[in-house]
Amino acid sequence: MAGIKALISLSFGGAIGLMFLMLGCALPVYDKYWPLFLLFFYILCPIPYCISRRVVDDTDSASNACKELAIFLTTGIVISAFGLPVVFARAEVIAWGACALVLTGNVVIFSTILGFFLVFGSNDDFSWQQW
Secondary structure, three states: OOOHHHHHHHHHHHHHHHHHHHHHHHOOOOOOOHHHHHHHHHHHOOHHHHHHHHHOOOOOOOOOHHHHHHHHHHHHHHHHHHHHHHHHHHOOOOOHHHHHHHHHHHHHHHHHHHHHHHHHOOOOOOOHHHO
């Protein structure tokens, strides 16, 4: 059962990840705000899994095509979020140091999103589905 400690640690992880993203954008050495487009990927990442969870009936233990498609789309979103800063750095739109800070922020943010679904994903008394 998840509690307030899990919620606080997840919010702390999200804040640390966004701090790395902002440092990659706003430090005077880098001063380019193109990596903020990754916020769209952070918002889009959990949507396919949430939709498939509402649509799919979890009574069968076999693999489900809707759930597999949701995992595929989520994987594509996550890989695109890791690839975009590298493409920006290769095209010399942002510096490589900013790319490293943004990739560190990606690791923290996506770990936080994964942790959210692991902690609040079970169907117990304290589930995110109640919100």
